[in-house]
Amino acid sequence: MQGRLTRRQVLRGSVVAAGAAALAACGATPTPQVVEKVVTSVVEKEVTKIVEGTPQVVKETVVVKETVVVPQEAATAQPAAEKPVSLDYWYIWGGDGGKAMEQVSAEFSKNNPGVTMHPLSVGGSILDKTIAAYAAGAPPAIVDLILCAPLAARGALVPIDDFIAASSTFKTDNYFDAQWDGTKWAGRKWGIPANEGLGWLGLFWNEQLVQGANLDAKNPPKTYDDLFTWSQAITKMNGSKIDILGYAPAGMISYPDCSSVVTGVRYFDGENLKYHITDDAFVEILNKEKKFYDAYGAQNLADFQNSFAGQPVADPVNAGKTGLWTNGSWGPGSLTLNAVKGMTWGVDFMVDATGKGEKPFFAGTHTLMLLKGPNAQVGWKFLEYSATDAYNKMVYDTCGFIMGTKSFLASLNTANMYKGLDFFVNGLSKGTRVWGLAPDPNWYTCLWAWIDAFQAVGFGKTTPQEAAANLQKQVEDELNKLLGR
Amino acid sequence: MLTKGERLPQADLAGGYRHMSVGTVQQRHVRPRLSPTTRNLLTMLAFISPWLIGFLWFFIYPTASSLYYSFTDYNILQPAKWIGVKNYTDLMHDKAFWNSLYNTTYYTMISVPLNVTLAFLLGVTLNRDMPGRPILRTLVYVPVVVPVTATAMIWMWLFNSNWGMLNNMLALVGIQGPPWLGSPVWAKPSLILMQTWLIGGSILIFLAALQDVPRPLYEAAEVDGAGAWRKLWNITLPMVTPAVLFSLLTGMIGAFQVFASAWIMTNGGPVKSTEFYVLYLYNNGFRFFRMGYASAMAWILFIIVLIVSLLTFRSSARWVYYGGQD
Numbered sequence: 001m002q003g004r005l006t007r008r009q010v011l012r013g014s015v016v017a018a019g020a021a022a023l024a025a026c027g028a029t030p031t032p033q034v035v036e037k038v039v040t041s042v043v044e045k046e047v048t049k050i051v052e053g054t055p056q057v058v059k060e061t062v063v064v065k066e067t068v069v070v071p072q073e074a075a076t077a078q079p080a081a082e083k084p085v086s087l088d089y090w091y092i093w094g095g096d097g098g099k100a101m102e103q104v105s106a107e108f109s110k111n112n113p114g115v116t117m118h119p120l121s122v123g124g125s126i127l128d129k130t131i132a133a134y135a136a137g138a139p140p141a142i143v144d145l146i147l148c149a150p151l152a153a154r155g156a157l158v159p160i161d162d163f164i165a166a167s168s169t170f171k172t173d174n175y176f177d178a179q180w181d182g183t184k185w186a187g188r189k190w191g192i193p194a195n196e197g198l199g200w201l202g203l204f205w206n207e208q209l210v211q212g213a214n215l216d217a218k219n220p221p222k223t224y225d226d227l228f229t230w231s232q233a234i235t236k237m238n239g240s241k242i243d244i245l246g247y248a249p250a251g252m253i254s255y256p257d258c259s260s261v262v263t264g265v266r267y268f269d270g271e272n273l274k275y276h277i278t279d280d281a282f283v284e285i286l287n288k289e290k291k292f293y294d295a296y297g298a299q300n301l302a303d304f305q306n307s308f309a310g311q312p313v314a315d316p317v318n319a320g321k322t323g324l325w326t327n328g329s330w331g332p333g334s335l336t337l338n339a340v341k342g343m344t345w346g347v348d349f350m351v352d353a354t355g356k357g358e359k360p361f362f363a364g365t366h367t368l369m370l371l372k373g374p375n376a377q378v379g380w381k382f383l384e385y386s387a388t389d390a391y392n393k394m395v396y397d398t399c400g401f402i403m404g405t406k407s408f409l410a411s412l413n414t415a416n417m418y419k420g421l422d423f424f425v426n427g428l429s430k431g432t433r434v435w436g437l438a439p440d441p442n443w444y445t446c447l448w449a450w451i452d453a454f455q456a457v458g459f460g461k462t463t464p465q466e467a468a469a470n471l472q473k474q475v476e477d478e479l480n481k482l483l484g485r
Numbered sequence: 486m487l488t489k490g491e492r493l494p495q496a497d498l499a500g501g502y503r504h505m506s507v508g509t510v511q512q513r514h515v516r517p518r519l520s521p522t523t524r525n526l527l528t529m530l531a532f533i534s535p536w537l538i539g540f541l542w543f544f545i546y547p548t549a550s551s552l553y554y555s556f557t558d559y560n561i562l563q564p565a566k567w568i569g570v571k572n573y574t575d576l577m578h579d580k581a582f583w584n585s586l587y588n589t590t591y592y593t594m595i596s597v598p599l600n601v602t603l604a605f606l607l608g609v610t611l612n613r614d615m616p617g618r619p620i621l622r623t624l625v626y627v628p629v630v631v632p633v634t635a636t637a638m639i640w641m642w643l644f645n646s647n648w649g650m651l652n653n654m655l656a657l658v659g660i661q662g663p664p665w666l667g668s669p670v671w672a673k674p675s676l677i678l679m680q681t682w683l684i685g686g687s688i689l690i691f692l693a694a695l696q697d698v699p700r701p702l703y704e705a706a707e708v709d710g711a712g713a714w715r716k717l718w719n720i721t722l723p724m725v726t727p728a729v730l731f732s733l734l735t736g737m738i739g740a741f742q743v744f745a746s747a748w749i750m751t752n753g754g755p756v757k758s759t760e761f762y763v764l765y766l767y768n769n770g771f772r773f774f775r776m777g778y779a780s781a782m783a784w785i786l787f788i789i790v791l792i793v794s795l796l797t798f799r800s801s802a803r804w805v806y807y808g809g810q811d
Contacts, residue, residue, distance in 0.1 A: 128771035135561045154562035154774065241647075299668055302755045306667035307647040445773040452757060459669065459756045470580075478773070481558055 088140035096399035147182035148190035153441035178363035181436025191369030198329035200364030234323030251326035286464035293458030361431030572781035608691030626685035694728035
């Protein structure tokens with residue numbers, strides 16, 4: 001019919017209407033009252049750095065403070081109320097540990113209107129899942145991992161030095177120096193020690209087995225020779241099978257950082273970015289540990305460890321079948337809850353492989369870190385909260401984890417603790433060689449390779465020298481790739 | 486009724502629209518109409534689009550990406566850097582790579598023939614008339630539906646060298662059982678043994694194939710005096726060779742990708758004796774931040790599986806009998 005609107009006419013009309021709307025939007029608007037406001041924000045910016053003597057422009061995530069002009073309403077509004085924020089928080093623990101994380105998350109949400117925490121127990125594959133989530137563009141805002149360097153060196157984290165500097169409540173010196181080691185990379189801090197921070201290395205002994213071998217449980221081994229003598233005295237064989245194991249070599253000492261503090265040589269120098277795995281001290285400690293494999297028979301040792309799998313008491317230590325072993329601050333709690341009835345234990349400093357009589361203590365910890373994302377600033381508030389005694393008390397009351405901040409440790413009553421836990425509470429201050437996690441960007445690679453090397457040497461598949469050289473080459477190659485050298 | 490100048494859409498032979506003014510000879514072309522073939526194609530694509538999008542997005546795109554990443558230094562967290570074939574050349578000098586390839590080949594070469602043979606024999610057994618046959622058929626399939634983690638836990642108990650059922654049974658006949666998972670020598674055979682528990686799927690394939698073997702062949706053989714063994718060797722086995730080929734191929738592809746059992750039960754140990762190819766690949770990708778390297782490993786595995794599959798296919802012309810052939 002004539003007079004009906006054609007499609008062309010409708011389209012033309014739409015364009016005219018859209019143009020008119022755009023013009024109207026450009027018209028004068030009432031001028032708002034403005035004020036100046038200091039804001040901090042996380043930005044990625046290009047900075048010039050000297051890399052191997054050559055200035056290079058690199059991208060870095062930094063916290064900047066700037067004075068901006070904002071409408072008065074915006075300046076006076078409560079920051080949290082401006083925009084609701086959801087923060088994903090990932091951690092490894094389930095059970096009571098997971099419950100504790102849920103409780104502190106709920107408490108934080110309650111005290112910060114507009115911020116909702118989403119705590120998630122990710123389990124043992126937390127690193128795998130975190131990097132996959134980051135690659136997919138949906139990382140959690142906050143993650144609890146062992147150390148920062150692997151993610152910081154690959155550009156996934158936000159540095160927190162400026163947040164710390166701007167904070168009125170956060171106190172760096174409330175932590176022991178060694179605890180900060182695991183948060184460092186390239187001269188900056190990328191996270192804060194949190195949740196569990198009492199250390200990973202103590203030499204435990206089963207008092208019944210030690211006394212049964214006529215050894216003095218109050219005077220534990222101080223050197224590797226003592227350790228070997230004790231082990232020989234305690235070990236009981238039944239044919240080719242180990243009935244009682246004197247000393248378990250595949251414990252925390254098979255972690256590179258624990259070996260470092262026992263040998264007195266840092267396997268990774270975070271300042272000069274160099275590995276020292278081929279140092280004689282490491283070759284020597286591989287030899288010392290191999291002596292135990294040889295004494296028991298590597299095959300018998302592996303069989304002994306495996307034979308407890310699936311049993312009601314699924315660990316030879318808890319079953320009361322191991323004389324001496326190395327473990328971390330979680331050991332006393334685990335023994336109290338899982339060891340066979342009647343078993344008692346002691347714990348002291350691990351022997352000093354240098355023979356100088358030092359008291360080596362490894363200040364291993366967990367670390368809270370912020371992944372790059374839009375909510376790093378709010379995420380920092382949670383990190384700040386995790387440093388408070390209130391946070392640590394809630395975690396301790398719920399699951400027993402102890403964060404070794406000085407103020408929180410001072411508030412604890414060690415008389416009521418699990419037997420042996422006082423050693424870890426005091427270890428940070430009483431140890432004479434207290435080291436933290438190496439700020440090693442290849443820490444995970446090194447960890448697995450180190451454990452493999454211990455086993456390969458123990459089974460005689462390779463020599464300590466060869467194992468150390470292979471490992472050194474592997475991590476050096478990775479470091480060179482990472483640093484582009 | 487149409488008035489003068491009013492237009493009427495009319496389909497022309499090509500399927501497009503031609504507007505014809507009534508009373509005039511004026512004609513003009515507008516957008517051509519889709520041909521039925523094209524329209525059918527689009528309809529078909531629209532219907533399969535949920536699958537198609539998934540296939541392209543979750544299979545083709547990652548596959549193509551992994552090929553690209555295999556030529557890069559890619560740690561997942563930072564942009565990939567092109568390094569050409571360096572990952573491939575590095576792999577050739579990587580002892581752990583060759584160890585994982587050896588472990589996987591060992592596992593495949595023993596577990597696949599063993600499982601196919603066992604599945605065939607059990608299929609033949611369960612194809613016979615016997616009391617409780619339906620229950621037995623169900624029982625052999627049950628392990629297939631048990632989650633791999635539960636299977637692994639059960640077998641860890643069975644393999645326990647001190648208290649496990651296997652060693653206890655061996656002790657009854659005076660044999661001291663091996664350390665199974667605790668020994669670098671026995672760990673791989675242990676996982677191979679565990680895999681035999683999961684042959685229910687292959688048994689099902691063989692049962693279907695066995696029921697297709699024509700009865701007259703057996704009757705003719707019996708007339709000729711053939712015994713049970715001759716019938717099995719000369720009739721049953723040739724007639725089910727397509728099922729053997731299928732089980733062999735799928736078994737090999739699966740065996741080259743063995744991962745979960747080692748991940749749960751041994752974590753590659755002791756002394757890397759169960760560090761299979763895919764386990765090492767996974768560790769490189771997600772533990773050691775070497776996704777480019779892991780991608781190169783994935784493509785090498787793909788090529789190995791492709792070659793082995795093609796060789797098996799080519800050889801099948803000599804030993805697989807399809808019904809209807811001379």
